[in-house]
Amino acid sequence: MNEVVDILIRDCLIATINHGxxxxxxxxxxxxxxxxxxxxxxxxxxxxxxxxARGMAAVPxxxxxxxxxxxxxxxxxxxxxxxxxxxxxxxxxxxxxxxxEDVYWGAKLACIEMLKSGVTCFNDMYFYMDMVVxxxxxxxxxxxxxxxxIGAGKPDGGLKDLEEGLRFALENxxxxxxxxxTALGPHAEYxxxxxxxxxxxxxxxxxxxxxxxxxxxxxxxxxxxxxxIGGSPLxxxxxxxLLNNRLILVHCIYLEVEDMExxxxxxxxxxxxxxxxxxxxxxxxxxxEMVKYGVNVGIGTDGPASxxxxxxxxxxxxxxxxxxxxxxxxxxxSSLEILKMATLNGAKALGIDNDIGDIxxxxxxxxxxxxxxxxxxxxxxxxxxxxxxxxCGLNIDTVIVDGEILVKNGKCIYLNEEEIMEKADxxxxxxxxxxGIKG
Numbered sequence: 001m002n003e004v005v006d007i008l009i010r011d012c013l014i015a016t017i018n019h020g021x022x023x024x025x026x027x028x029x030x031x032x033x034x035x036x037x038x039x040x041x042x043x044x045x046x047x048x049x050x051x052x053a054r055g056m057a058a059v060p061x062x063x064x065x066x067x068x069x070x071x072x073x074x075x076x077x078x079x080x081x082x083x084x085x086x087x088x089x090x091x092x093x094x095x096x097x098x099x100x101e102d103v104y105w106g107a108k109l110a111c112i113e114m115l116k117s118g119v120t121c122f123n124d125m126y127f128y129m130d131m132v133v134x135x136x137x138x139x140x141x142x143x144x145x146x147x148x149x150i151g152a153g154k155p156d157g158g159l160k161d162l163e164e165g166l167r168f169a170l171e172n173x174x175x176x177x178x179x180x181x182t183a184l185g186p187h188a189e190y191x192x193x194x195x196x197x198x199x200x201x202x203x204x205x206x207x208x209x210x211x212x213x214x215x216x217x218x219x220x221x222x223x224x225x226x227x228x229i230g231g232s233p234l235x236x237x238x239x240x241x242l243l244n245n246r247l248i249l250v251h252c253i254y255l256e257v258e259d260m261e262x263x264x265x266x267x268x269x270x271x272x273x274x275x276x277x278x279x280x281x282x283x284x285x286x287x288x289e290m291v292k293y294g295v296n297v298g299i300g301t302d303g304p305a306s307x308x309x310x311x312x313x314x315x316x317x318x319x320x321x322x323x324x325x326x327x328x329x330x331x332x333x334s335s336l337e338i339l340k341m342a343t344l345n346g347a348k349a350l351g352i353d354n355d356i357g358d359i360x361x362x363x364x365x366x367x368x369x370x371x372x373x374x375x376x377x378x379x380x381x382x383x384x385x386x387x388x389x390x391x392c393g394l395n396i397d398t399v400i401v402d403g404e405i406l407v408k409n410g411k412c413i414y415l416n417e418e419e420i421m422e423k424a425d426x427x428x429x430x431x432x433x434x435x436g437i438k439g
Contacts (some may be wrong), residue, residue, distance in 0.1 A: 005030040006403060007188035008047025011040055011054040012369060015383045017336075017344045017358040027058055029365040032403030037359055049405070055373045056397055057383060059339075061120025061142075061366035062312045063346025066212070066250045066271035066300025069128045069135075070098075070106030072113065073428040074305035077437070083218050083280045091305060091438075095127070097434040102427045103128040107135035109424040110310055112412050115141055117279070117311040117393025120366040120401045123248065123300070123350060125185040125212050129168050137176045139415060140406045142366065144350050145172065146185030146212045151196045158196050162186075162203070179402055181210075181352070183248075188214035189233050190221040191340050198240040210246045210351060210391035217251035217282055234259050243268050248349050250300065253283040257293070260286075264294035269349030272341065274319045288323050288332045298346035299338070311393040316342055320388060335388035371410075392414050 007029040014022040014037060026043040028035040036045065077131025078090035103126065114122055121142040124132060129147045136143045147165035162184075169182035186192040186200050192213075204211050215233075216222045225233050237243055245267030252270045255263075263270065272287050290297050299319055301307045307315075316338050321331045347357030355364045370391055372380065377395070380386050399407035406412060 002044055002046040003028075003240060005035055005045045005047050006366070006398070007049045007051065007405070008043075008045050009051045009053050009367070009369070010043070011052060011056045012056045013372070013383060014058045014359055015339075015387065016360070017060060017340050019358070019360065021383055025058070027359065027367065029400070029403050032112050032364055034359060034361055034363050034365050034367075036361060043143060051405070053398070055371065056369040057372055058359060059118070059370055059387065060343040061356065061368050061399070061401065062118045062342050063298060063350070063357065064114060064119045064122040064300055064310065064312045065248065065298035065346040065349055066273055066302060067110070067122055067124055067310060068303035068305075069110035069122065069124050069310075070103040070126050070128075071131060071303035071305040071422060073102060073106040073309075073431055074303075075308055077432070078305060083282060084220070086280060086306070091225050091435065094431060094437065095436045097431060098127060098130045100131045100354050102431050104131035104135055105420070105424045105427045107132040108139060108420050110304065111141050111263065112415060112420055113136050113310045113416055114312075115399050115401075115407050115412060116396060116410065116419045118313050118367065118368040118370070118396045118399065119310065120399060121347070121350070121352075121356060123183070123212060123346075125187075129413070130172070133175055133180060136180055139412075140179075140401055140404060142179045142355045142356070142401055143184050144210065144212075145183045146183040148185045149184070149196070149200070150191045151193055152191040157193060159199070162196060162199060166203055166207070170207065177402070180351070183210040185212045188217070188221070189225045192241060194229065194233075194236050197237060197242055201240050201242040204246050205241070208246070210248060211242070212248050214248065215249040215252055216254040217277070219254050219283070222254050232259075234262060238262065238266070240369050245269075246351065248298075251277060251282070251285065252290070252364075253277060255286060255290070257289065260293040260295055263290075267296075269296040269298060269345075271300045271349070272297050272319065273300045273302040273307075274322050275315050276306040278318075278322065279288035280306055282417045284322055284326045286326075288327055288329070291333070291337070296345055296348055297341055298349045299342045312342060313387075313396070314392040317390075328348045335382070337386040338388050339384055365400055365403040367400045368396055371397040372394050
């Protein structure tokens with residue numbers, strides 16, 4: 001007699017990260033976890049829900065390792081500006097006028113955008129993060145959330161901000177039936193002084209919290225920090241025990257080889273954001289070398305204000321090609337390496353690779369089905385190359401998070417997408433009016 005499972009996916013091509021490719025495969029899911037997978041002819045399961053997936057590729061859900069989800073409201077507002085002006089003249093003045101409801105609807109819009117484009121987990125830093133928790137709970141996506149901490153220009157050096165970040169992290173981790181985890185979110189090397197980072201390091205160790213931290217996105221700002229600290233920021237951070245496997249450094253465009261070796265020794269992960277870095281003309285991270293020296297690298301979209309999209313699947317093509325162009329090396333970062341960065345490596349950076357990041361027995365069932373029935377996806381000689389170089393979020397048919405089907409036939413099945421978009425549009429226009437900016 002066949003064993004009954006909650007969900008049975010049948011007749012799909014399965015593209016795992018560490019276990020190869022299965023043609024005409026099945027995936028059995030129960031209690032939110034992957035029970036088994038293999039070839040259809042070996043399937044001994046009956047599903048309460050059966051997903052007939054012929055012509056689709058089953059892939060681990062994507063992990064967006066760095067974004068600012070409520071910034072969907074700023075999509076297209078600050079274009080074609082250098083980073084310094086982008087921040088000081090547009091983004092920060094608008095953010096000064098944010099209200100909790102703005103953050104809620106911006107984050108909810110981001111959640112459905114990510115789900116519909118195959119992202120099942122994201123690492124987020126922003127303000128009014130209790131509103132982001134609410135959006136994540138209601139949409140069913142998985143997330144690691146942190147309150148952004150800024151110390152520069154504040155009389156207490158940002159200590160009150162950090163205490164709020166710690167409160168948020170401790171009160172909200174484990175929400176959403178365990179789908180929501182939390183982190184500490186010191187903003188960047190140029191806005192958070194080492195004295196406050198020492199406290200961040202202390203709290204991270206005491207409460208086992210990851211740290212989400214922008215670093216070396218701008219050469220000018222990094223050099224400014226060097227001057228203030230009087231030496232290498234990373235060496236100073238190492239002295240205060242900030243560098244460890246709970247730390248995710250975002251961007252890291254301007255690393256030297258000794259920096260990469262230090263990060264690898266300490267188990268620090270890097271979130272590579274190729275599109276936003278290029279769009280803001282900040283440079284190209286030396287990812288090929290980071291990988292060579294043993295740094296765990298994941299991929300993020302960054303916020304929708306600097307990338308314009310949260311479609312991580314679309315960004316993978318650029319993530320690979322720009323490295324090949326930088327190094328004049330067509331072998332730099334294979335398609336499988338890139339897909340691993342967007343799945344298992346991202347999960348490792350967040351400390352949850354035992355639960356997600358691959359299609360594997362016992363892992364949580366975070367799985368996407370990519371509809372391969374499009375002319376520009378055929379013929380399929382190498383599924384990993386096709387996924388990385390040819391697909392985008394519009395090819396996503398089905399999304400499963402924690403064993404629950406959230407997207408089917410490219411639509412969110414429990415959410416009113418039109419209402420969310422309308423509400424987000426209203427909040428965005430109102431925010432710009434409050435900020436004195438015409439939309």
